[in-house]
Amino acid sequence: MHNHDHQLDEMYRDIILDHYRSPRGRKDVADPTVVNEGMNPSCGDEIEMKVRLKGDTVEELGVHCAGCAISVASGSMLSEIAEGRTISELKVIAAAVKGMLTTGEVPEEIELDELSDIEVLEGVRQFPVRIKCALLAWVTLVEGLERYEKGGSGENASTTEDANPTVIV
Amino acid sequence: MQEAVNQQQVLDSAEIRKDFPILERSVQGKPLVYLDNAATTQKPRSVIDAEAEYYLKHNANVHRGIHTLAEEATEAYECTRDRIASWIGGVAREEVIFTRGTTEAINLVAHSWGGANIGKGDRIVLTQMEHHANLVPWIQLAKKNGAELAYLPIDGEGRLDLSSMDSIITPNTKLVAITQMSNVLGTINPAAEVAARAHSVGAVVLADGAQSAPHMPVDVKVLGVDFFAFSGHKMLGPTGVGALWGRRELLEAMEPWQTGGEMILLVKWDRATWAELPHKFEAGTPNIAGVAAWSKAFDYLDRFGMDAVRSHEVEWTRYTMNRLLGLGFVNIFGPKDVEERGSAISFEVEGVHPHDLAQFLDSRGVAVRAGHHCAQPLTKLLGQTSTTRASGYLYNTTAESDRLAEALLEAKKYFG
Ligand SMILES: Cc1ncc(COP(=O)(O)O)c(C=O)c1O
Numbered sequence: 001m002h003n004h005d006h007q008l009d010e011m012y013r014d015i016i017l018d019h020y021r022s023p024r025g026r027k028d029v030a031d032p033t034v035v036n037e038g039m040n041p042s043c044g045d046e047i048e049m050k051v052r053l054k055g056d057t058v059e060e061l062g063v064h065c066a067g068c069a070i071s072v073a074s075g076s077m078l079s080e081i082a083e084g085r086t087i088s089e090l091k092v093i094a095a096a097v098k099g100m101l102t103t104g105e106v107p108e109e110i111e112l113d114e115l116s117d118i119e120v121l122e123g124v125r126q127f128p129v130r131i132k133c134a135l136l137a138w139v140t141l142v143e144g145l146e147r148y149e150k151g152g153s154g155e156n157a158s159t160t161e162d163a164n165p166t167v168i169v
Numbered sequence: 170m171q172e173a174v175n176q177q178q179v180l181d182s183a184e185i186r187k188d189f190p191i192l193e194r195s196v197q198g199k200p201l202v203y204l205d206n207a208a209t210t211q212k213p214r215s216v217i218d219a220e221a222e223y224y225l226k227h228n229a230n231v232h233r234g235i236h237t238l239a240e241e242a243t244e245a246y247e248c249t250r251d252r253i254a255s256w257i258g259g260v261a262r263e264e265v266i267f268t269r270g271t272t273e274a275i276n277l278v279a280h281s282w283g284g285a286n287i288g289k290g291d292r293i294v295l296t297q298m299e300h301h302a303n304l305v306p307w308i309q310l311a312k313k314n315g316a317e318l319a320y321l322p323i324d325g326e327g328r329l330d331l332s333s334m335d336s337i338i339t340p341n342t343k344l345v346a347i348t349q350m351s352n353v354l355g356t357i358n359p360a361a362e363v364a365a366r367a368h369s370v371g372a373v374v375l376a377d378g379a380q381s382a383p384h385m386p387v388d389v390k391v392l393g394v395d396f397f398a399f400s401g402h403k404m405l406g407p408t409g410v411g412a413l414w415g416r417r418e419l420l421e422a423m424e425p426w427q428t429g430g431e432m433i434l435l436v437k438w439d440r441a442t443w444a445e446l447p448h449k450f451e452a453g454t455p456n457i458a459g460v461a462a463w464s465k466a467f468d469y470l471d472r473f474g475m476d477a478v479r480s481h482e483v484e485w486t487r488y489t490m491n492r493l494l495g496l497g498f499v500n501i502f503g504p505k506d507v508e509e510r511g512s513a514i515s516f517e518v519e520g521v522h523p524h525d526l527a528q529f530l531d532s533r534g535v536a537v538r539a540g541h542h543c544a545q546p547l548t549k550l551l552g553q554t555s556t557t558r559a560s561g562y563l564y565n566t567t568a569e570s571d572r573l574a575e576a577l578l579e580a581k582k583y584f585g
Binding site: 005011012020041042043044045046064066067068069071072113127129133 | 340522523524526528529532539540541545547552555583584
């Protein structure tokens, strides 16, 4: 019994609950370059992300997430580290977060503990059905960016409002 | 009220629990409180033993061997058919078709009857509270055959609003498919009233009995429907078995949905003819062990009678709803009047997401369901992305409702 309470507290760390209660990055982004929506149909988490790029660098990023504590906190943490980073940097970080949550392995060149609070998401790994809650924001960001890259030039070229939302399964 | 209290004692849940081995286990170091009965129910020892006994003593294929085991297997299988025929109101045994469950039963009707009888410009009427099992097959059929869909709306308390029924069930309506009891809202629908209107325009009526058959007396003749679908696993039986009842004239006129062994009369190189009902709709080797064991579930429920099961649940639901509402931060969806609903109680807790709530409750040994409960459009209509659902059965006690309420209070503090 203790063991499980401990596990629960490992997942719902105070930092996570703090992000859940007051999510960062919950703002509107003017003239977004990339807009993507993500959803987790099995639990109903929904996330909307808007990004304004300058070149290949994220100038501003806004996240609105209606979901569980894990998905909201994860999106909030993402918003804390995204601005000022390039598309390729963010993809590497997203892959590292995925590694931390699934195999437990993080590429050596990434120091997640230097990336704001992201490292505390690790406790979610004990709860396999919740991993996708933690990944939703990251997958939504990466897919949005990839659509933008494929869509090519011009502002709003890859605005995904008409596209299918990113669905995490 | 006094009468209700007496009725509650019709069922001695503490005694009943002893027949369910799994209820003795603990979860996360705490005695299990199983409140996910709308998803699937636990099984009494008699059902578990019957499934094992079939494999230990009688295993053989049905309807094909002239040897003792095959005869015993066939008898066990067919015996459950008789059981069901009398249990749903004394219908003919040939009208009872075994399926994998409610979902397969509805798909059978949609493909076979629907495919042949619903065409371009025809209308299919459903309700806003259907489970995906009674929604998606009709969406697919409408798309394929060019039919239109219309929905009977729900009111603010999650009851069917029949005020516009006559304008929704139009003369071009060919089928009305309606759940008898909602797995999300708990609502018990006036299926007979809807069926009467449907029949007045010549439509056929299917009732989804997945939630009603386990929890209340069912008589398909009184309901006045044409098809009735339900699942064994939601009524103490094994998973992977269910049944479709249909009116004989309809079933006889229908083409088989699946074809192969067991369902034929004669096969030539270039054609085949079909076996008589019910075998026409039972292609291939069925879940014989599951069907055989299902009969023990009926035996078990019959020990008390469905009126007693229903009375027990009415009282349990009343107690549980009052307990949850008493917390002050719980909002319950669905009818407030327990006489109008079953024991599936979906709710929201202000400030706590259903998934976090279910996770927390699990750490306290309390099993509930969080999500859209296979009813995404309804969940959206309720203004939610997901809800939490506690659903009871004959073995649930009010002490367990207290455990639920206490855990909710803790969760509210934890996340709040
Ligand atoms: C109202 C309703 N209809 C249909 C179903 C589908 O039943 P099954 O999954 O046993 O086919 C369910 C249960 O999940 C249900 O609650």
